[in-house]
Amino acid sequence: MPMPDDLDGDTLADLDLYLDLLADRDVWAEASPELSGRIVAAVTAERAHLAVEPSITGTRLGSSRLMHIGGALLAGAAAALLAVGAISLLRASDQQEVALVGAGSASDITGSVDVLVVDSGVRLQLRAAGLPRRHGGQFYEGWLKNCDGSLLVPIGTFHDLDDATGWAGVSLDQFPLLTVTTESATGPKDPLQGSSGDVVLTAQVGTPCPGS
Amino acid sequence: MSAVVAIDEVTVAAFRRGDEGAVRRFYDVYGRMMFAVASRILRDRGLAEEATQQAFVQAWRAASSLDGARDPAPWLSTIVRRVAIDIQRREARRPASALDHVPPGHRALTVLPPNAEMAWEVWNVRMAIDQLPADEREVVRLQHLEGFTHAQIAERLGVALGTVKSRSFRAHRDLAARLAHLRSEAG
Numbered sequence: 001m002p003m004p005d006d007l008d009g010d011t012l013a014d015l016d017l018y019l020d021l022l023a024d025r026d027v028w029a030e031a032s033p034e035l036s037g038r039i040v041a042a043v044t045a046e047r048a049h050l051a052v053e054p055s056i057t058g059t060r061l062g063s064s065r066l067m068h069i070g071g072a073l074l075a076g077a078a079a080a081l082l083a084v085g086a087i088s089l090l091r092a093s094d095q096q097e098v099a100l101v102g103a104g105s106a107s108d109i110t111g112s113v114d115v116l117v118v119d120s121g122v123r124l125q126l127r128a129a130g131l132p133r134r135h136g137g138q139f140y141e142g143w144l145k146n147c148d149g150s151l152l153v154p155i156g157t158f159h160d161l162d163d164a165t166g167w168a169g170v171s172l173d174q175f176p177l178l179t180v181t182t183e184s185a186t187g188p189k190d191p192l193q194g195s196s197g198d199v200v201l202t203a204q205v206g207t208p209c210p211g212s
Numbered sequence: 213m214s215a216v217v218a219i220d221e222v223t224v225a226a227f228r229r230g231d232e233g234a235v236r237r238f239y240d241v242y243g244r245m246m247f248a249v250a251s252r253i254l255r256d257r258g259l260a261e262e263a264t265q266q267a268f269v270q271a272w273r274a275a276s277s278l279d280g281a282r283d284p285a286p287w288l289s290t291i292v293r294r295v296a297i298d299i300q301r302r303e304a305r306r307p308a309s310a311l312d313h314v315p316p317g318h319r320a321l322t323v324l325p326p327n328a329e330m331a332w333e334v335w336n337v338r339m340a341i342d343q344l345p346a347d348e349r350e351v352v353r354l355q356h357l358e359g360f361t362h363a364q365i366a367e368r369l370g371v372a373l374g375t376v377k378s379r380s381f382r383a384h385r386d387l388a389a390r391l392a393h394l395r396s397e398a399g
Contacts, residue, residue, distance in 0.1 A: 044230060139258055
Protein backbone atom coordinates (compact mmCIF):
# COMPACT_ATOMS: atom_id res chain seq x y z
CA MET A 1 0.00 0.00 0.00
CA PRO A 2 1.29 3.48 -0.74
CA MET A 3 2.58 5.45 2.22
CA PRO A 4 2.84 9.22 2.00
CA ASP A 5 6.24 9.83 0.44
CA ASP A 6 6.89 13.09 2.28
CA LEU A 7 6.93 11.56 5.77
CA ASP A 8 10.34 11.59 7.42
CA GLY A 9 12.30 8.45 8.20
CA ASP A 10 11.49 8.33 11.93
CA THR A 11 7.78 8.71 11.25
CA LEU A 12 7.84 5.93 8.70
CA ALA A 13 9.82 3.75 11.12
CA ASP A 14 7.27 4.41 13.88
CA LEU A 15 4.42 3.39 11.63
CA ASP A 16 6.19 0.44 10.07
CA LEU A 17 5.91 -1.45 13.38
CA TYR A 18 2.14 -1.16 13.35
CA LEU A 19 1.22 -1.70 9.70
CA ASP A 20 0.03 -5.23 10.45
CA LEU A 21 -2.32 -3.91 13.11
CA LEU A 22 -3.59 -1.10 10.88
CA ALA A 23 -4.47 -3.77 8.32
CA ASP A 24 -6.11 -6.05 10.89
CA ARG A 25 -9.89 -6.12 10.64
CA ASP A 26 -10.25 -7.02 14.32
CA VAL A 27 -8.42 -3.87 15.40
CA TRP A 28 -11.06 -1.85 13.54
CA ALA A 29 -13.98 -4.02 14.70
CA GLU A 30 -17.04 -2.40 16.25
CA ALA A 31 -19.12 -4.02 18.97
CA SER A 32 -22.87 -4.15 18.58
CA PRO A 33 -24.66 -1.01 19.83
CA GLU A 34 -26.39 -3.06 22.53
CA LEU A 35 -23.16 -4.02 24.29
CA SER A 36 -23.06 -0.82 26.31
CA GLY A 37 -26.49 -1.51 27.80
CA ARG A 38 -25.62 -5.13 28.48
CA ILE A 39 -22.48 -4.08 30.35
CA VAL A 40 -24.36 -1.56 32.47
CA ALA A 41 -26.94 -4.23 33.29
CA ALA A 42 -24.19 -6.76 34.08
CA VAL A 43 -22.41 -4.42 36.48
CA THR A 44 -25.70 -3.46 38.12
CA ALA A 45 -26.63 -7.12 38.55
CA GLU A 46 -23.19 -7.88 39.96
CA ARG A 47 -23.59 -5.04 42.44
CA ALA A 48 -26.96 -6.44 43.53
CA HIS A 49 -25.49 -9.94 43.73
CA LEU A 50 -22.58 -8.85 45.90
CA ALA A 51 -24.95 -6.93 48.14
CA VAL A 52 -26.48 -10.30 48.98
CA GLU A 53 -23.28 -12.37 49.30
CA PRO A 54 -21.47 -10.21 51.87
CA SER A 55 -24.59 -10.19 54.04
CA ILE A 56 -24.48 -13.99 54.21
CA THR A 57 -20.77 -13.90 55.06
CA GLY A 58 -21.52 -11.24 57.61
CA THR A 59 -24.05 -13.48 59.27
CA ARG A 60 -21.49 -16.26 59.68
CA LEU A 61 -18.79 -13.94 60.95
CA GLY A 62 -21.26 -12.31 63.26
CA SER A 63 -22.32 -15.64 64.74
CA SER A 64 -18.79 -16.52 65.81
CA ARG A 65 -18.08 -13.12 67.23
CA LEU A 66 -21.32 -12.76 69.11
CA MET A 67 -20.09 -15.22 71.73
CA HIS A 68 -17.44 -12.70 72.74
CA ILE A 69 -19.57 -9.61 72.81
CA GLY A 70 -21.74 -8.24 75.59
CA GLY A 71 -25.51 -8.62 75.73
CA ALA A 72 -26.40 -5.16 74.47
CA LEU A 73 -24.11 -5.47 71.49
CA LEU A 74 -25.47 -8.94 70.83
CA ALA A 75 -29.03 -7.68 70.65
CA GLY A 76 -28.08 -4.81 68.34
CA ALA A 77 -26.07 -7.04 66.03
CA ALA A 78 -28.84 -9.62 65.88
CA ALA A 79 -31.35 -6.94 64.90
CA ALA A 80 -29.02 -5.66 62.19
CA LEU A 81 -28.44 -9.16 60.83
CA LEU A 82 -32.15 -9.82 60.69
CA ALA A 83 -32.62 -6.63 58.68
CA VAL A 84 -29.84 -7.57 56.25
CA GLY A 85 -31.29 -11.04 55.87
CA ALA A 86 -34.69 -9.60 55.03
CA ILE A 87 -33.15 -7.38 52.35
CA SER A 88 -31.33 -10.42 50.94
CA LEU A 89 -34.55 -12.36 50.67
CA LEU A 90 -36.28 -9.47 48.93
CA ARG A 91 -33.47 -9.21 46.39
CA ALA A 92 -33.34 -12.95 45.83
CA SER A 93 -37.07 -12.93 45.06
CA ASP A 94 -36.39 -10.74 41.99
CA GLN A 95 -35.09 -13.89 40.26
CA GLN A 96 -37.44 -16.46 38.79
CA GLU A 97 -37.08 -19.51 36.56
CA VAL A 98 -39.35 -20.05 33.58
CA ALA A 99 -39.52 -22.75 30.91
CA LEU A 100 -37.95 -22.50 27.47
CA VAL A 101 -40.03 -24.19 24.78
CA GLY A 102 -38.65 -25.48 21.49
CA ALA A 103 -40.06 -24.18 18.21
CA GLY A 104 -39.71 -24.78 14.50
CA SER A 105 -36.83 -27.13 13.72
CA ALA A 106 -36.13 -27.51 17.47
CA SER A 107 -39.65 -28.33 18.64
CA ASP A 108 -38.42 -31.27 20.76
CA ILE A 109 -35.98 -29.12 22.75
CA THR A 110 -36.83 -27.85 26.24
CA GLY A 111 -34.89 -25.84 28.77
CA SER A 112 -35.14 -23.08 31.32
CA VAL A 113 -34.25 -19.45 31.74
CA ASP A 114 -33.39 -17.69 35.00
CA VAL A 115 -34.75 -14.15 34.91
CA LEU A 116 -33.15 -11.59 37.23
CA VAL A 117 -34.62 -8.10 37.18
CA VAL A 118 -32.21 -5.37 38.30
CA ASP A 119 -32.36 -1.57 38.44
CA SER A 120 -31.18 -1.01 34.89
CA GLY A 121 -32.69 -3.98 33.10
CA VAL A 122 -32.85 -7.73 33.12
CA ARG A 123 -30.40 -10.65 33.08
CA LEU A 124 -31.54 -13.82 31.31
CA GLN A 125 -29.56 -17.01 31.87
CA LEU A 126 -30.61 -19.62 29.29
CA ARG A 127 -30.03 -23.36 29.52
CA ALA A 128 -31.22 -25.65 26.74
CA ALA A 129 -29.50 -28.96 26.09
CA GLY A 130 -29.60 -30.68 22.72
CA LEU A 131 -29.16 -27.77 20.36
CA PRO A 132 -26.03 -28.08 18.24
CA ARG A 133 -23.16 -25.69 18.76
CA ARG A 134 -23.05 -23.11 15.95
CA HIS A 135 -19.78 -21.67 14.62
CA GLY A 136 -18.14 -20.38 11.48
CA GLY A 137 -20.35 -17.30 11.21
CA GLN A 138 -23.41 -19.19 12.48
CA PHE A 139 -24.78 -18.38 15.93
CA TYR A 140 -27.87 -18.10 18.11
CA GLU A 141 -29.31 -14.73 19.07
CA GLY A 142 -31.70 -13.98 21.91
CA TRP A 143 -34.42 -11.34 21.67
CA LEU A 144 -37.05 -9.75 23.85
CA LYS A 145 -40.24 -9.04 21.94
CA ASN A 146 -43.21 -6.81 22.64
CA CYS A 147 -46.76 -8.16 22.59
CA ASP A 148 -47.63 -7.30 18.98
CA GLY A 149 -44.24 -8.50 17.76
CA SER A 150 -43.41 -5.16 16.18
CA LEU A 151 -40.25 -4.57 18.23
CA LEU A 152 -37.31 -6.83 19.01
CA VAL A 153 -34.55 -6.01 21.48
CA PRO A 154 -31.40 -8.15 21.15
CA ILE A 155 -30.08 -9.63 24.41
CA GLY A 156 -26.94 -11.31 23.06
CA THR A 157 -25.39 -13.72 20.60
CA PHE A 158 -24.28 -17.22 21.56
CA HIS A 159 -22.47 -20.15 20.01
CA ASP A 160 -24.35 -22.61 22.20
CA LEU A 161 -27.15 -22.52 24.74
CA ASP A 162 -25.74 -24.88 27.37
CA ASP A 163 -25.36 -21.91 29.72
CA ALA A 164 -25.79 -18.59 27.95
CA THR A 165 -26.33 -15.23 29.62
CA GLY A 166 -28.00 -12.30 27.90
CA TRP A 167 -28.81 -8.79 29.06
CA ALA A 168 -31.29 -6.11 28.10
CA GLY A 169 -32.00 -2.64 29.41
CA VAL A 170 -35.76 -2.80 28.84
CA SER A 171 -38.75 -3.64 31.00
CA LEU A 172 -40.34 -7.07 30.84
CA ASP A 173 -43.69 -5.32 31.14
CA GLN A 174 -43.18 -3.93 27.63
CA PHE A 175 -41.15 -6.88 26.27
CA PRO A 176 -42.55 -10.03 27.92
CA LEU A 177 -41.63 -12.59 25.25
CA LEU A 178 -38.22 -14.19 24.84
CA THR A 179 -37.26 -15.77 21.54
CA VAL A 180 -34.02 -17.36 20.36
CA THR A 181 -33.27 -17.45 16.65
CA THR A 182 -30.58 -19.00 14.51
CA GLU A 183 -28.56 -16.36 12.72
CA SER A 184 -25.80 -16.19 10.17
CA ALA A 185 -23.28 -13.40 9.84
CA THR A 186 -24.05 -13.26 6.12
CA GLY A 187 -27.58 -14.64 6.11
CA PRO A 188 -30.82 -12.88 5.27
CA LYS A 189 -32.38 -10.77 7.98
CA ASP A 190 -35.60 -8.88 8.44
CA PRO A 191 -34.45 -5.38 7.45
CA LEU A 192 -36.52 -3.76 10.20
CA GLN A 193 -35.85 -6.21 13.00
CA GLY A 194 -32.34 -7.49 12.30
CA SER A 195 -33.44 -11.08 12.92
CA SER A 196 -33.55 -14.06 10.56
CA GLY A 197 -36.99 -14.95 11.94
CA ASP A 198 -35.92 -18.59 12.35
CA VAL A 199 -37.13 -19.10 15.95
CA VAL A 200 -35.89 -22.19 17.82
CA LEU A 201 -36.85 -21.35 21.44
CA THR A 202 -39.46 -19.20 23.13
CA ALA A 203 -40.33 -18.30 26.72
CA GLN A 204 -42.85 -16.13 28.50
CA VAL A 205 -40.60 -14.05 30.77
CA GLY A 206 -43.04 -11.24 31.60
CA THR A 207 -46.74 -10.74 32.13
CA PRO A 208 -48.68 -12.64 29.42
CA CYS A 209 -49.91 -10.46 26.58
CA PRO A 210 -53.67 -9.71 26.39
CA GLY A 211 -55.52 -12.45 24.55
CA SER A 212 -52.66 -14.96 24.73
CA MET B 213 3.79 9.65 26.95
CA SER B 214 0.92 7.32 27.59
CA ALA B 215 -2.78 7.37 26.86
CA VAL B 216 -4.67 10.53 27.63
CA VAL B 217 -6.35 10.35 31.03
CA ALA B 218 -9.95 10.82 29.95
CA ILE B 219 -11.66 9.81 33.18
CA ASP B 220 -11.58 12.05 36.23
CA GLU B 221 -11.41 10.93 39.86
CA VAL B 222 -15.07 11.71 40.45
CA THR B 223 -16.05 9.34 37.64
CA VAL B 224 -13.71 6.66 38.97
CA ALA B 225 -15.34 6.98 42.40
CA ALA B 226 -18.79 6.75 40.82
CA PHE B 227 -17.66 3.71 38.80
CA ARG B 228 -16.59 2.00 42.05
CA ARG B 229 -20.13 2.49 43.37
CA GLY B 230 -21.54 0.94 40.20
CA ASP B 231 -23.15 4.20 39.16
CA GLU B 232 -24.84 3.61 35.79
CA GLY B 233 -23.68 6.87 34.25
CA ALA B 234 -20.08 6.23 35.28
CA VAL B 235 -20.15 2.70 33.85
CA ARG B 236 -21.44 4.15 30.55
CA ARG B 237 -18.74 6.82 30.63
CA PHE B 238 -16.06 4.15 31.13
CA TYR B 239 -17.51 2.20 28.23
CA ASP B 240 -17.66 5.27 25.99
CA VAL B 241 -14.02 6.09 26.68
CA TYR B 242 -12.45 2.62 26.86
CA GLY B 243 -14.98 0.17 25.40
CA ARG B 244 -13.73 0.34 21.80
CA MET B 245 -10.15 -0.36 22.81
CA MET B 246 -11.19 -3.21 25.12
CA PHE B 247 -13.31 -4.69 22.34
CA ALA B 248 -10.43 -4.37 19.85
CA VAL B 249 -8.06 -6.20 22.17
CA ALA B 250 -10.63 -8.95 22.73
CA SER B 251 -11.39 -9.19 19.00
CA ARG B 252 -7.72 -9.40 18.10
CA ILE B 253 -7.26 -12.29 20.54
CA LEU B 254 -10.51 -14.18 19.93
CA ARG B 255 -11.19 -13.37 16.25
CA ASP B 256 -14.91 -13.69 16.92
CA ARG B 257 -17.33 -10.84 17.51
CA GLY B 258 -19.66 -12.71 19.86
CA LEU B 259 -16.82 -14.00 22.02
CA ALA B 260 -15.15 -10.58 21.97
CA GLU B 261 -18.36 -8.99 23.27
CA GLU B 262 -18.55 -11.65 25.97
CA ALA B 263 -14.93 -10.90 26.94
CA THR B 264 -15.52 -7.14 27.02
CA GLN B 265 -18.57 -7.58 29.21
CA GLN B 266 -16.79 -9.95 31.61
CA ALA B 267 -13.80 -7.62 31.74
CA PHE B 268 -16.01 -4.68 32.72
CA VAL B 269 -17.58 -6.70 35.54
CA GLN B 270 -14.13 -7.81 36.74
CA ALA B 271 -12.89 -4.23 36.53
CA TRP B 272 -15.81 -3.05 38.61
CA ARG B 273 -15.19 -5.75 41.22
CA ALA B 274 -11.53 -4.72 41.46
CA ALA B 275 -12.15 -0.97 41.18
CA SER B 276 -11.33 -0.37 44.84
CA SER B 277 -7.68 -0.92 43.91
CA LEU B 278 -7.85 1.64 41.10
CA ASP B 279 -5.96 4.87 41.74
CA GLY B 280 -8.27 7.63 40.55
CA ALA B 281 -5.31 9.84 39.63
CA ARG B 282 -3.85 7.31 37.20
CA ASP B 283 -4.90 6.42 33.69
CA PRO B 284 -6.98 3.20 33.96
CA ALA B 285 -6.13 2.20 30.37
CA PRO B 286 -3.18 -0.18 31.08
CA TRP B 287 -5.17 -1.77 33.91
CA LEU B 288 -8.21 -2.32 31.70
CA SER B 289 -6.03 -3.61 28.86
CA THR B 290 -4.56 -6.21 31.20
CA ILE B 291 -7.97 -7.29 32.46
CA VAL B 292 -9.55 -7.69 29.04
CA ARG B 293 -6.50 -9.56 27.72
CA ARG B 294 -6.66 -12.06 30.59
CA VAL B 295 -10.40 -12.55 30.21
CA ALA B 296 -10.03 -13.06 26.45
CA ILE B 297 -7.27 -15.61 26.95
CA ASP B 298 -9.46 -17.48 29.48
CA ILE B 299 -12.27 -17.58 26.93
CA GLN B 300 -9.83 -18.66 24.23
CA ARG B 301 -8.71 -21.57 26.42
CA ARG B 302 -12.32 -22.47 27.21
CA GLU B 303 -13.18 -22.52 23.51
CA ALA B 304 -10.07 -24.57 22.71
CA ARG B 305 -11.30 -27.31 25.07
CA ARG B 306 -14.51 -27.79 23.12
CA PRO B 307 -14.77 -30.76 20.76
CA ALA B 308 -13.68 -29.76 17.29
CA SER B 309 -13.49 -31.27 13.85
CA ALA B 310 -10.25 -32.48 12.28
CA LEU B 311 -7.59 -29.83 11.78
CA ASP B 312 -7.79 -30.35 8.03
CA HIS B 313 -11.27 -28.86 8.12
CA VAL B 314 -10.29 -25.75 10.10
CA PRO B 315 -10.16 -22.71 7.83
CA PRO B 316 -6.96 -20.67 7.69
CA GLY B 317 -6.97 -17.92 10.29
CA HIS B 318 -9.20 -19.81 12.72
CA ARG B 319 -8.27 -19.17 16.34
CA ALA B 320 -7.69 -22.91 16.84
CA LEU B 321 -4.58 -22.50 14.71
CA THR B 322 -3.20 -19.75 16.94
CA VAL B 323 -0.12 -21.14 18.62
CA LEU B 324 0.53 -18.78 21.51
CA PRO B 325 -1.72 -16.41 23.43
CA PRO B 326 -0.89 -12.77 22.77
CA ASN B 327 1.43 -11.16 25.26
CA ALA B 328 0.66 -8.02 27.23
CA GLU B 329 2.80 -5.89 24.93
CA MET B 330 0.80 -6.91 21.88
CA ALA B 331 -2.49 -6.22 23.64
CA TRP B 332 -1.22 -2.78 24.63
CA GLU B 333 -0.18 -2.12 21.02
CA VAL B 334 -3.65 -3.07 19.80
CA TRP B 335 -5.16 -0.79 22.42
CA ASN B 336 -3.00 2.16 21.35
CA VAL B 337 -3.40 1.61 17.61
CA ARG B 338 -7.17 1.50 18.02
CA MET B 339 -7.12 4.60 20.20
CA ALA B 340 -4.92 6.44 17.70
CA ILE B 341 -7.28 5.46 14.89
CA ASP B 342 -10.33 6.66 16.83
CA GLN B 343 -8.68 9.99 17.59
CA LEU B 344 -8.32 10.82 13.90
CA PRO B 345 -10.88 13.11 12.27
CA ALA B 346 -13.51 11.03 10.47
CA ASP B 347 -12.36 11.96 6.95
CA GLU B 348 -8.75 11.06 7.71
CA ARG B 349 -9.75 7.85 9.48
CA GLU B 350 -11.72 6.76 6.42
CA VAL B 351 -8.70 7.30 4.17
CA VAL B 352 -6.53 5.23 6.53
CA ARG B 353 -9.18 2.52 6.68
CA LEU B 354 -9.49 2.27 2.92
CA GLN B 355 -5.73 2.36 2.48
CA HIS B 356 -4.71 -0.23 5.07
CA LEU B 357 -7.78 -2.38 5.60
CA GLU B 358 -9.09 -2.49 2.03
CA GLY B 359 -5.74 -2.08 0.29
CA PHE B 360 -6.88 0.75 -1.99
CA THR B 361 -4.45 3.11 -3.71
CA HIS B 362 -4.76 6.87 -3.25
CA ALA B 363 -6.31 7.12 -6.72
CA GLN B 364 -8.89 4.44 -5.89
CA ILE B 365 -9.72 6.17 -2.62
CA ALA B 366 -10.17 9.49 -4.41
CA GLU B 367 -12.54 7.88 -6.87
CA ARG B 368 -14.48 6.08 -4.15
CA LEU B 369 -14.84 9.16 -1.97
CA GLY B 370 -15.41 11.50 -4.89
CA VAL B 371 -12.63 13.89 -3.89
CA ALA B 372 -9.46 15.10 -5.60
CA LEU B 373 -6.35 12.93 -5.47
CA GLY B 374 -4.48 15.77 -3.77
CA THR B 375 -7.10 15.85 -1.02
CA VAL B 376 -6.62 12.15 -0.36
CA LYS B 377 -2.85 12.58 -0.27
CA SER B 378 -3.02 15.46 2.18
CA ARG B 379 -5.50 13.61 4.42
CA SER B 380 -3.30 10.55 4.29
CA PHE B 381 -0.21 12.58 5.15
CA ARG B 382 -1.84 14.26 8.14
CA ALA B 383 -3.35 11.01 9.36
CA HIS B 384 -0.11 9.06 9.19
CA ARG B 385 1.86 11.86 10.77
CA ASP B 386 -0.63 11.96 13.67
CA LEU B 387 -0.72 8.18 13.99
CA ALA B 388 3.07 8.08 14.17
CA ALA B 389 3.11 10.80 16.83
CA ARG B 390 0.46 9.01 18.90
CA LEU B 391 2.22 5.67 18.67
CA ALA B 392 5.80 6.91 19.15
CA HIS B 393 5.56 6.40 22.92
CA LEU B 394 5.20 2.65 22.41
CA ARG B 395 8.75 2.44 21.04
CA SER B 396 10.19 4.29 24.01
CA GLU B 397 8.13 2.19 26.46
CA ALA B 398 9.38 -0.99 24.79
CA GLY B 399 12.95 0.21 24.40
